Amino acid sequence: MLLAQESGAAALYAGGTELLLAMKSGLLAYDALINVKSIAGLDAVAADDRGVVIGASATHSAVERDALARERLPLLAEVEHSVANARVRNVGTLAGNLCFAEPHSDPATLLLIYEAELDAQGPSASRRIPVGELQTNSYETSLAPDEMVTAVRVPPFPAGMSGAYSKFGRHHRPTLGVAAAVAVEDGRVADVRIAIGCVSPVARRLPRSEDVLRGERVDGLAADAPALREACRLAAEDADAVADLHGEADYKAHLARVFLERTLLRALGRNGSGGDA
Amino acid sequence: MTEREFRTVGKAVRRVDADDKLSGRAQFTGDMSVPGMAFAKLVPSPLPHARIVRVDAARARAMPGVYAVLTADELVNMETRYGSDKKDRPVVAMDKVRFQGEPVAAVAAVDLATAEAAAELVEVEYEELPVVSGIDAALDWRGEPVHESNLCHEYGYEWGDVDAAFRNCDRVFEDTFTFPMVYHYAMEPHVCIASYEPGRIRLWTSAQHPFLVQAEIARLFRLQLDQVQVVVPFVGGGYGSKSYTKIEPLVAALSREAGRPARLALSVEEAMRTVRRHAAKATIRTGVMNDGTIIARDCVGYVDTGGYTDNGVRVTERLADRMPGPYAIPHVRVKSYGLFTNSTPAGSYRSIGGPQAVWACESQMDVIAHALGLDPFEFRVKNLVPQGEEVRRGKRPIEGDLEAALRSVADAFGWEASRERAASERTSGPADGGVKRGVGFACAVTNSGASPTSTSLARLHADGSATVFIGSAEMGQGSRSAMAQIAAEEMRIPYEKVRVVASDTAAVPWDRSTGSSRSTTLMGLAVQGAGADIREQLLRLAAEHFEAFPDEIDAEDGQASFKGETVAFSALVREMFGGSGGELIGRGYVTPKHPSGKLRQDPVFWEVSIGAAEVEVDTATGEVRLLRYYSVSDPGKAINPKQVEGQDEGAAMQAIGHTLLEEMLYEDGQLLNPNLVDYRVPLFTDLPGEFETVLLETGNGPGPYGAKGVGEGGIVCVAPAVANAVFDATGARVSSLPLTPERVWRALREQQDA
Incomplete structure (x- = not known):
């Protein structure tokens, strides 16, 4: 495989929206770029037994417009529609976005609550990586130098679960992203998934906030309900926000609190309609 | 003589460069x-x-x-x-x-x-x-300075008895405001x-x-x-x-x-890393009577001019000129300092020193109005300098009626109704958290730095078409179109028959510069002079042709007429040269001694700027959303009304950048955000939902047909109007720009703690 032969002197090139910016500013330099867009079929969006398989060279706009994705993953399609700007969406790819591991990514946060997985192909073997185990730090992943992501596998939310995503910021990249999905049974929160991203180098699930909400009565979950407030307080702690050009850590922790509440209430509001979004 | 109707001046004619620019044929240096x-x-x-x-x-x-x-x-x-x-x-x-x-x-x-x-x-x-970072460090510096010292320039002026006046007024307010380093992004x-x-x-x-x-x-x-x-x-x-x-x-x-x-x-x-706008810090002390009469103002301002002077001298001076505001104040003292620091040199940027000065002055006006329990609009009106009086001693008196201008914007915006509506929504809304609305106002007059020195040549060709030679650079502002309109009007030929050759020093006659909102006023006068020169020559030729006197001839639409008979200009030119070729050459000079007498005093004109804003503040996040913005532009006479509006809207849009988004961030002398991803300029999605320019045509400019400069005025009032609206909405005063959500959120928290 080319990537192995070049041993670090080459990079995979799909959309190039992040890679070329970094190369132009001199942060990265490679002898060769390997164009994966020419691999036939790698841009396919197809169904498998668990959900939707999004090929590594499928662009954000392709996902946003794909009939299957819109039907089975409406929240993903909705968020893909709001990634960056039209120019980025038309050439940037979903898999490329994840692999570049830029900390301010919408899909990296959202796919955590979908519990998505990645197909990674090395010279001799392939493996599946849970999306939460791909990124290890800013611009760093668990992929081997000769390994390439070939597809993103996204299962739909279980029946009865609906979700929402919020992002906030004044820069081109979001300052904060919060994803939440809630399943309601008999008037109580049967299941809940929460993820936060952009405020720290790696997006993460917030299990302590999820635990607080599980089993709570839905009609009691107004804006100032104790359980909701506690879940948001824990989110502010567990987000592990760091200071950068987007803001100081205490402000980002505060935003985590505000936007978890807003996102959860939106997700709950959508729950009545019964769909995923 | 009855008033002649304009044929092209005052009309929103199609730009002469529209086709080239829309099709991509237009040649830029990079091409x-x-x-x-x-x-x-x-x-x-x-x-x-x-x-x-x-x-x-x-x-x-x-x-x-x-x-x-x-x-x-x-x-x-x-x-x-x-x-x-x-x-x-x-x-x-x-x-x-x-x-x-x-x-x-x-x-x-x-x-x-x-x-x-x-x-x-x-x-x-x-x-x-050791690195000199920012104004405070430059002032208190013990290490090796940037140049011989960190002081680039100082300037000041004073009238009245400031210290005595402060002792005799009812209240004294002192506030400090800072303005960030910003980049033009041409x-x-x-x-x-x-x-x-x-x-x-x-x-x-x-x-x-x-x-x-x-x-x-x-x-x-x-x-x-x-x-x-x-x-x-x-x-x-360009933008400077x-x-x-x-x-x-x-x-x-x-x-x-x-x-x-x-x-x-x-x-x-x-x-x-080549040029930016000056960061600034301004402290304004104002003495007022309880009825809202301003008695005294003492202003101290600093601008950060970076590693080299560039335009730091003039910016330092203009900051000082603009700090006291458009008010009649009997006792004024102003000092300003330009300082060197280890950062990108700062130069001209649309209204030099203007946004920085007006940000401080007009923010404080609302602080005072609030403390005295006055409507911020009426407080301003009460103190405005009257028409025909000096706003700065020894400088040209204010040409226009500022109160009328302020009221025209307030009326268009619906100031009183909007203010009451926002207030009643706030009282009926949730006690804390939630989204709050407010309105804000700001006004200014800025002395144009335009130097009254330009020349122009016009050539009327043998077929009746014409070429006009100007020094103005076409940088999007539409100068070539405005000059073609003026030339066509003066030569009495159709706009479509005029071609403009610009900004080639080997081909066109001398002009000082393209900036300070000066081209339509001053190059426009030169073009008007060159066109009128041609017209006078044509009238003399026609008089010979008809055996009449020049003042008996009518000239319009490319021909001269006398008692029902007509002759084309092209025929007159050929007649003069006795053959098929030839052309007339007209010239226009603009100097401080221009025969109109209007260019003797500094400034050549005062540019009026007024802004009214309505915002929504998400008090949980500190996010400010600009819902409505009204601006005024007084071009004296709009040569091309659509381009005047474009200039004003473009300036206001650019100001949304330093108001809400833009800030060059330095750490130890290293620029942290030298790209358009991390340095965010306004996008079309940042436009206010309602965005209006109120065009005043007061006819009192020194330029052709009473025109005067525009293009800078729109940029200076946005920040204070928006900050004043944020204050109206939340009671929180932010004294540093840009009004990022985090900054507003911190101001809200401080206000809650207080």
Whole structure:
């Protein structure tokens, strides 16, 4: 495989929206770029037994417009529609976005609550990586130098679960992203998934906030309900926000609190309609 | 004589460059190529403040494809430093570097990739110096200063008895406001092609002031003006970033070294390390009576001019001129200081010193109105300087009725109703958290820095068409169209028959500059003069033709008429030359002694600026959403109303940047956000939902048909109007720009704690 032969002197090139910016500013330099867009079929969006398989060279706009994705993953399609700007969406790819591991990514946060997985192909073997185990730090992943992501596998939310995503910021990249999905049974929160991203180098699930909400009565979950407030307080702690050009850590922790509440209430509001979004 | 109706002036005619720009045919400097041209790359200093110990370009020079490397050693047989007011900027850094990104050397090579690779090979040894970061550090500095000292310029004025007045007023307010470093973001970064030959330099460059560049290059290379040609094709946005001389001396010196033409095109990142707007800090002390009468104002302002003076002298002065506001104040004292720091040199930027001064003055006006329990609008009106009176002692009195102008914007905006609606929504809404609305107002008059010196030539050809020669650079503002309209009107020929040739020093007569909202007023007067000169010649020719007196002739639409008989201008021209060819030449001079008498006093005109804003503040996040913005523009007489509106809206839109989004961030002299991802400029999605320009045509300008300059006024009131609206909505006062969500959120928390 080319990537192995070049041993670090080459990079995979799909959309190039992040890679070329970094190369132009001199942060990265490679002898060769390997164009994966020419691999036939790698841009396919197809169904498998668990959900939707999004090929590594499928662009954000392709996902946003794909009939299957819109039907089975409406929240993903909705968020893909709001990634960056039209120019980025038309050439940037979903898999490329994840692999570049830029900390301010919408899909990296959202796919955590979908519990998505990645197909990674090395010279001799392939493996599946849970999306939460791909990124290890800013611009760093668990992929081997000769390994390439070939597809993103996204299962739909279980029946009865609906979700929402919020992002906030004044820069081109979001300052904060919060994803939440809630399943309601008999008037109580049967299941809940929460993820936060952009405020720290790696997006993460917030299990302590999820635990607080599980089993709570839905009609009691107004804006100032104790359980909701506690879940948001824990989110502010567990987000592990760091200071950068987007803001100081205490402000980002505060935003985590505000936007978890807003996102959860939106997700709950959508729950009545019964769909995923 | 009955008043003649205008044929093209005052009409929103199609721009003369519309087709070329829409189709992509328009030529910008970056589109040009000169045979044998080398490609240049800068070697920037990675350090913000350091002595240069050694520059070794041997490896770079030895690289195949490299024509030349320019270092300080090559700056011989020429002057080495340039600058508009102080010649402190070396062509390349000479003994020390004063900001990160300052060119220490430049490479010319066969192509850009080779130039970039060779630039990496230039070895520079530095001895680091402590970094002067920001105004406060520059003021209180014990280490090696940026230049001989950190003080670039100081300025001030005073009238009345300020200290006594403060003792005798009811209340005294003192507030300090800061304004960030911001970058112009002209879509076309600086680009220049220079061709040096013995005894001759030609430059194609993205410059606003071709004749000032010509003079500077001639001085540097010890040539006569006629030996230097500066051609400015279409400019992709200026906003002051291309005023005076920027990269041209370096490119010319590099071409001399390479023995062939050289081209340097900066990236956005390099442009951000070439020029920016001055950061500022202003403290205003105001003494008022309880009825809202302002008795005294004492203003102290500082601007951060970065590593070199650039336009720091004038910006320091203009900040001072603009700080006290458009008010009649009996006792005033103003001091301003320009300071050197280790950052990108700061130069002109749309209304120099204006947004910084007005941000402080107009924010404080609301602080005072609130404390006295007055409507901020009526408080302003009460103190406005009356028409015909001096707003600054010894300067031109205010031409317009400011109160009428303020009321026209307040009426269009619905000031009172909007204020009451926002207030009642706030009281009925949730007690804390949630979204709150508010309205804010600001006003200013800015003294144009325009110097009343321009010339123009017009040629009426033998077929009745005409070519007009102007020095103005076309940088999007529409000067070529406005000049064609004025020329057509004066020569009495259709607008479509006028062609404008601009900004080539070898072809067009002298003009001072394109900036300070001056072109329509001053170049416009020159064009009007040249056109009128042609018309008078035509009337004399027609009088001969009809055997009548010139004042018996009517001229319109390309022909002269007398008692029902007509003759085409083209026929008159041919008649004069006795054959098929020939043409008439008209000239227009504009000097301070212009016969209109209107150009003697400084400033040439006062530009009026008024803004009203309605915002929504998400108090949980601190996010400010600009819902409505109303601006006023008084062009005296709008030569082209659509372009006047475009100028005003463009200025207001640009101001949304420093109001809500833009800020160059430095840490230890390193620019942290030198790109458009991390330095966010306004997008169309940031436009307010309701965005209106109120056009006043008061007819009192010194320009053609009563016109006066616009284009800068729209930028100065946005920030204070928005901050005042945020205060109205939340009670939180933010004294630093931009109003980022985090800054507003912190101000809200402080206000809750207080």
